[in-house]
Amino acid sequence: MPARTGEQFLKGLRGPREVWVDGERIKDVVDHPKLTGAAHALAEVFDLHHQHPDILLMPDEETGEPIPVSHMIPRSRDDLLRRSKALRRVAEYSVGLMGRTPDYMNVTYAGFAGNRGGWADHGNEAGAERLVAYQKFLRRGDISLTHTIVQPTVDKAMGDAPQAGNPYGLRKVGDTEHGIVVRGARILATLAPFADEIAVYPALPLPAGADAYALSFCIPMSAPGLKFLCRDSASASSNRFDHPLSSRFDEQDAFVIFDDVEIPRDRLFIDGNLAAYNSVMTTSWPANIQQQTMIRASVKLDFAWGLALRVAAAINAADPETMRMIGEIWSYSEFTRSAVVAAETEAREWPGGLWTPATAPLHALRATLPLWFPRVNEILRLIGSHNVFATPTTAQMADKDLRPLIDQYLPGAKGMPAEERIRIFRLAWDFAGSALASRNEQYERFYLASSPRNLARHLVFTDRNRADRLVDRFLKEPY
Template sequence: MPARSGAQFLRGLRDRRALWVGGERVSDPMEHPALRGAAQSIAAVYDLHQQYPDDCLMADPETGEPIAVSHMIPRSKQDLLRRHAALRRVAEYSVGLMGRTPDYMNVTYAGFAGRSDEWGANGNEEGAANLVAFQKQLARQDLSLTHTLIHAMSDKSKGNVPAGFDETQLHTVEKTAHGILVRGARVLATLAPFADEIAVYPSQPMPGASRRHALSFCIRMDTPGLKFICRDSVSLPDNRFDHPLSGRFDEQDAFVIFDDVEVPRDRVFIDGNVAVYNSVMSASWRANAMHQTMVRAWTKLEFAWGLACRMAEAIGASDPATLQMLGEIWSYAELTRSAVRAGEEGAYHHGNGAWFLDGRPMDALRTVLPYWFPRVNEIIRLIGSHNVLATPAAGAFADAGLRPLIDKYLRGAGDTSAAERARIFRLGWDFAGSALASRNEQYERFYLTSGARNRQNVQMRADRREADRLVDGFLRAVK
């Protein structure tokens, strides 16, 4: 089937999934006020593909039907530039606030299928073939896919991955006539209420773990025994004046319990193959998946800079301190843009016919974005000062007695009206200070691992040859 519309996507969410928001089980996101806004936003993302087919759609290489460009297995640098345009379209819809729009997993699984040789190593040919077949299904049925990567460790002193066998962690229980039975828990499944299927794949090596924990698969969200417990919602009523972001972009996060879940055999990609589990994410994943994440980050930072500039202008703030803070956000946005472009320009054949970005600029961004995004929020709140708290609601503007007073006393600098000033500062607060903003800041701090751990990781795998050559040149010169 060709790429879906938003209405088709929404119809696909009406299933028997076991999903809880607060103490309430929810079967249809469109019927729950905490979920309706984000469901409509993901539907709008699907509709974007129909509105901008030149950017967002391509012909399936085998069937010729239109599929999302984010499902492309890049075969050249030009393919990556084409994918960039599609990723940018999606990122702009939520100005980067929704980090797990379906294109994230589309890009990820296209990369996995493109490097199926990595998945088929060490005798895992059947698992690799299953993955390739699923990636085609993902593209042709235009599914919305979430994932859960992190082992749900309750005791940090035991480490971040299982050591030996841990019955609370996701593991194989037994073989069945149709596949495998799995049990345990994982975190987090962002986008869980708005996904058709859920994916499990490695997040990091676990050299001391039992082979029963070495698992990768995809299953439907309504698979019996699969349970999702959502965090508290930060969604607010979809009032574009009062809550311009919180009414639409709470993508939700869920704790996942696998309570004796049967995974069909043709959906199993790794089953006990520790060698593949520990190696498959180490080679090309970053250079591929980071394309989506960093285009999103760049878009979000550009929006933040524009928003901060608009806030400063609305109150006539052009003092050196404000200009320095605005320039700081600009530098983050420009460095992110430059890194994305450098990654694309340095793209190369990563093997098996697949082309991915030069991963080094992406790795560098992973180390700094967890610090940049909280700083951006701080700057917006500093520029906003008390003004983010002096923003009448739409209802106050509609009051005939209040409106003249608001227009007189709460107007902005120059020709900025009171209503425009309120809209700007409400947008600033929703971006940097609301409950949604707090969730998003926490998300950015630990998105794709914390900045501190990423710094350790890049130091351990960085290519030191050029740096060592420069140092050695001086050391050899010393008599």
């Protein structure tokens, strides 16, 4: 089928699934007050593709039907640039606040299918064929897919990857006539209430003997035994004046329990093949998926910079220190944009014809953004000061006795109407200080691993020859 509309997406969410939020099993994720805002926001993302088909849609290479550009398997630098434009347009809808819009997994599985050879290594040819077939299903059905790849942390002394016999991690516990049975848990499935299917694929390398944990598959959210325990909701009421961001962009995160779930054979991409599991994510995956993640970050930083300028203007804060802090946000925004451009300019081709951006510029961002985003929130709160709390609600604004007083005593600087000032500060607080803001800050701190972990692993993702050449000039000089 061609790219789905928002109505078709919402209809697909009404099927059975076991999703728990704030102690309640949700019967309908589309209409429940704690989920409806994000459900309808994502429906608008699906509709966005039909509103901008020249940017966001392309013909399927086999059927000719229009599908999202995020399903593209890039075969050239021009393909990457086309995908870049589409990814930015989607990210702009949520100003980068939704890190797991469906294009994230679309790009992921397009990259997997484009690197079929990497999945076929170590005797995993059948799994690779099934994965390529699944990617066709994903793009032709315009499926909303989430994932869960991190093993639960119970005791850090046991290591981040499960050893053989670990009773908590997701593992194979049996075979059936049509597939396998899995048991255990994974974290975190962001977007879980709003997905049609869930993916499991490799994360950290597994130790010898942990073959039962070496799994990769995709299954419907309705699979029997699959349970989703969501974190406390950060979704606010649907009033977009009072809660301009948290009324619609709480994408949710879920702890996932696989309570003896059967995985059909045709959905199984790695079945206990430890060598394949440990190698497949070390090649093209980081550079491919980080095009989407860093474009989203770039959009979010652009928004934060623009928001900081509006906050300052509302109170005419033009002093050098305020401008310095706003300039700090601008520098983060510009560094991020420039790194994405550099990565796309230095794009490379992999065996099999897949093109990805260069890895090093994007890994540098991956290591640094967890430090920048908390600082951005701090700057907005410093500039906003107490003003972020002097923000009457719509109910107060609608009161015939209060409204004249609000207009009289709470205007912005230089003739800015009170309503505009209030909107600015409510937007700033929802971005930098609300429950949604706190969730997003924590999310960014550990998005694709923490800053210390990524900095420590930088040699895995970059070429040191340029630096070594400069140092060797002096170390190799004759006496």
